[in-house]
Amino acid sequence: MNDKARTIGYWVATGLLGFAFAAGGLGDLSRSPQVMEGMAHLGYPAYFATILGAWKVLGAVALLVPRFPRLKEWAYAGIIFDLTGAAASHAASGDPAGKVITPLVLVAIAAASWALRPASRKLPSEPKRETEARIAKPALAT
Template structure:
């Protein structure tokens, strides 16, 4: 059972990390496209770079596990990011909310199994 918990934890955290790194990378590389999407969603475009940096910092906090407080803040920050992203996409009916929903599910699985793996 312990081995399967680790596989689920590292698998979900790895997939979540790939999604976050791809997202942050797009924020830097395709800034103009992302800025128009953020504007359509009702968010200001000046939050794109800080959000990209926060995503990378959150991944570092989760993977390094140096500080439980920072790790928990990273999980919480990602959760709010995904919920707000899904709500924004649903509110304008563009059908793009599924990425945020998948990321939220991966986040919840990662957090649940992180507790199972490292609490013993």
């Protein structure tokens, strides 16, 4: 894949993911009757909407702002936890397949965003530690 296609793929996936999490988070923070019914249906307490909403908005911001690669790694992890938890919650609640599959589709989009991210949004490779270097190169016999 050439650099231009990779960049476009990254921004399409990241834009979709950022939008989904920002919108979903703001919806959760609104505590609308629909959100509260959904939380109750899944067996979650009402205050969970506020917690999830705040985390979703912060995760979207972390993905979209420049720099902070370690924060982005944590945001991707949180997004995967949220989405797989949502799929499991819908499955356990007996919801139709579409409600189980939708978060899993977003997992695939998150995976694409993570895999296609540019070097400026990745953690730098750690240099080999001195002890690792010594183990890799045994001392010459004298």
